[in-house]
Amino acid sequence: MTINQPAEPMTVTFTCSGQATGKMRNELDIKMIKPINEHFTLATDEGSFHGGDATAPPPLALFIGGLTGCIMTQIRAFAKRMDITIENLHVETTIQWGWTPKDRIYETHPKSLDIDISIESPSALEDQITLVNAAKKGCFVEQTLAQRNQINHRIKTPEGFLVIS
Amino acid sequence: MTINQPAEPMTVTFTCSGQATGKMRNELDIKMIKPINEHFTLATDEGSFHGGDATAPPPLALFIGGLTGCIMTQIRAFAKRMDITIENLHVETTIQWGWTPKDRIYETHPKSLDIDISIESPSALEDQITLVNAAKKGCFVEQTLAQRNQINHRIKTPEGFLVIS
Numbered sequence: 001m002t003i004n005q006p007a008e009p010m011t012v013t014f015t016c017s018g019q020a021t022g023k024m025r026n027e028l029d030i031k032m033i034k035p036i037n038e039h040f041t042l043a044t045d046e047g048s049f050h051g052g053d054a055t056a057p058p059p060l061a062l063f064i065g066g067l068t069g070c071i072m073t074q075i076r077a078f079a080k081r082m083d084i085t086i087e088n089l090h091v092e093t094t095i096q097w098g099w100t101p102k103d104r105i106y107e108t109h110p111k112s113l114d115i116d117i118s119i120e121s122p123s124a125l126e127d128q129i130t131l132v133n134a135a136k137k138g139c140f141v142e143q144t145l146a147q148r149n150q151i152n153h154r155i156k157t158p159e160g161f162l163v164i165s
Numbered sequence: 166m167t168i169n170q171p172a173e174p175m176t177v178t179f180t181c182s183g184q185a186t187g188k189m190r191n192e193l194d195i196k197m198i199k200p201i202n203e204h205f206t207l208a209t210d211e212g213s214f215h216g217g218d219a220t221a222p223p224p225l226a227l228f229i230g231g232l233t234g235c236i237m238t239q240i241r242a243f244a245k246r247m248d249i250t251i252e253n254l255h256v257e258t259t260i261q262w263g264w265t266p267k268d269r270i271y272e273t274h275p276k277s278l279d280i281d282i283s284i285e286s287p288s289a290l291e292d293q294i295t296l297v298n299a300a301k302k303g304c305f306v307e308q309t310l311a312q313r314n315q316i317n318h319r320i321k322t323p324e325g326f327l328v329i330s
Contacts, residue, residue, distance in 0.1 A: 005266055005269075005271065006266060007266060008266070009263060009264060009265045009266070010263075010264050011261055011262070011263060011264070011276065012225075012261070012262045012263075012264050012273075013259065013260070013261045013262075014225050014226065014228075014229045014259075014260050015229075015257065015258065015259045015260075016229040016230055016232075016233040016256075016257070016258040016259075017255075017256075017257055018233040018234065018237050018255065018256040018257075018258070019254075019255055020237055020241060020251075020253065020254035020255070024238055024241060024242070026233070026234045026237045026238070028230045028233055028234060030222070030226045030229060030230055032223075032225070032226075034261075036212075036214065038212060038223075040222040040223075040226040042222060042226065042227070042230045043234075044230065044231075044234030044235075044237075044238065046238060046242075047201075047203060049201065050238070050242065051242065051245075057195070057205040057207060058197075058203075058205075058234075058238075059230075059231045059232075059233075059234035059235035059238055059305075059306060060177075060179050060197070060231065060235070060305055060306070061179065061195045061197075061205040061207065061231075062207070062227040062228070062230045062231035062234060063179075063227070063228065063231030063232070063235070063305075063306050063309075064179045064180075064181040064195060064231075065181055065193045065195055065207045065209065065224075065227045065231075066209075066224045066225065066226075066227035066228030066229075066230075066231055067181075067224075067228070068181040068183040068191070068193055068224075069183065069191045069193060069208075069209030069223075069224035069227060070209075070224035070225070070228070072183050072185055072191045072209075073189055073191070073209065073211060073215070073223075073224055076185060076189060077189070077215065077216065078270050080216075081269040081270050082269070082270070086185075088185065089184075089185035090182075090183065090184055090185070091181075091182075091183040092180065092181070092182055092183075093180065093181040093183070094178065094179070094180045094181075095178070095179050095180075096176055096177070096178045096199075097176070097177045097178075097305045097308075097309070098174060098175075098176060098177075099174060099175050099176070099177050100174045101170055101171060101172060101173070101174070104170075104246040104247070105243050105246050105247070105299055105303060106170065106303055107302045107303060107308075108177075108302070108303055108304065108305045108308050109308050109312075110305075110308065110309040110312065110314055111176065112317070113314055113315070113316045113317065114316075114317045114319075115316060115317070115318050115319070116318075116319045116320075116321070116326055117318060117319065117320050117321065118320075118321040119320065119321070125320070125322055125327075128320060129320060129329055132318060132320060132329055133329065134270055136316075136318070137272045137273070138270060138271055138272060138273055139273065140224075140225055140228075140262045140273045140275075141224060141225070141228050142316060143262075143272075143273050143274050143275065144228075144262070144275040144310065145309065145310070145314045145316060146313065146314060146315075146316065147274075147275065147313055148311065148312055148313045149275055149278055149310045149311060150278070151278045151279075151280060151301075151307060151310060151311065152277070152278065152279045152280070153280050153281075153282065153297060153301070154279075154280070154281045154282065155281075155282050155283075155284065155290070155293060155294060155297060156281070156282065156283040156284070157290055161281055162290075164294055164297055164298065
């Protein structure tokens with residue numbers, strides 16, 4: 001099987017335009033704008049305990065789904081390129097966060113991220129492990145979580161966007 | 166307005182059970198198991214350029230949607246508690262990743278994460294900024310991305326799960 005891929009590094013860019021509606025619902029208009037154009041519509045909401053109407057999954061469901069889907073996609077995509085046969089793939093992800101009250105609000109922090117991978121394959125276990133390690137490096141979400149990221153926030157003012165530090 | 170919240174720290178736990186189907190589609194069965202039980206069903210797929218059938222959004226759409234929804238939820242949830250009125254909330258998120266070919270596969274890394282926040286409010290800009298900074302600390306996804314995370318991978322073997330390092 002021949003896989004043709006670009007020979008040079010490239011940039012992959014996603015944008016998300018979020019509009020608050022309802023009590024806690026957010027309409028999310030998502031686009032891939034590089035290297036090709038694609039368009040997706042999603043939404044988040046919260047359950048009644050968080051003041052929402054439960055009309056859509058909460059943001060954390062999208063987050064853990066994005067992580068799980070990303071590593072699964074990468075395992076299948078790279079299996080073809082590494083000549084490893086996958087007859088079945090099942091992944092169980094668990095994320096724990098800490099929640100700490102601070103006066104009337106609260107703070108949060110990640111406590112653990114665990115991914116259990118079940119591959120049915122005639123290939124040797126060591127080849128499956130080589131595949132998973134390659135998939136980790138190719139998975140955009142895993143590589144993002146594996147480093148400390150600076151998130152740049154700006155807020156709209158009458159004079160234009162102001163950087164919040 | 167009185168908000169009652171637990172006085173002690175707690176743990177919030179999500180699980181995701183992913184089953185590969187079709188060419189690149191993943192069925193995602195997602196549960197919040199702490200502090201309360203909720204259940205959500207999502208899926209990811211890929212477009213034809215990545216060997217999929219485009220039956221669901223790609224993992225990166227869920228990821229950027231989870232981040233955007235999380236900060237938006239936190240801004241609205243904390244506004245009530247901080248006595249800041251929000252008449253409209255709109256957020257534009259952009260994430261860029263680098264993609265580098267390595268032989269027949271590739272590696273990835275995050276390049277930039279930008280969040281532009283537009284709040285319509287009679288409250289002073291400095292109060293809006295205080296709100297956004299509080300929301301950053303309360304947003305589970307932002308706090309996860311802001312630190313270097315260890316992701317623990319295990320692979321199923323005939324003798325049970327083996328830790329992959």
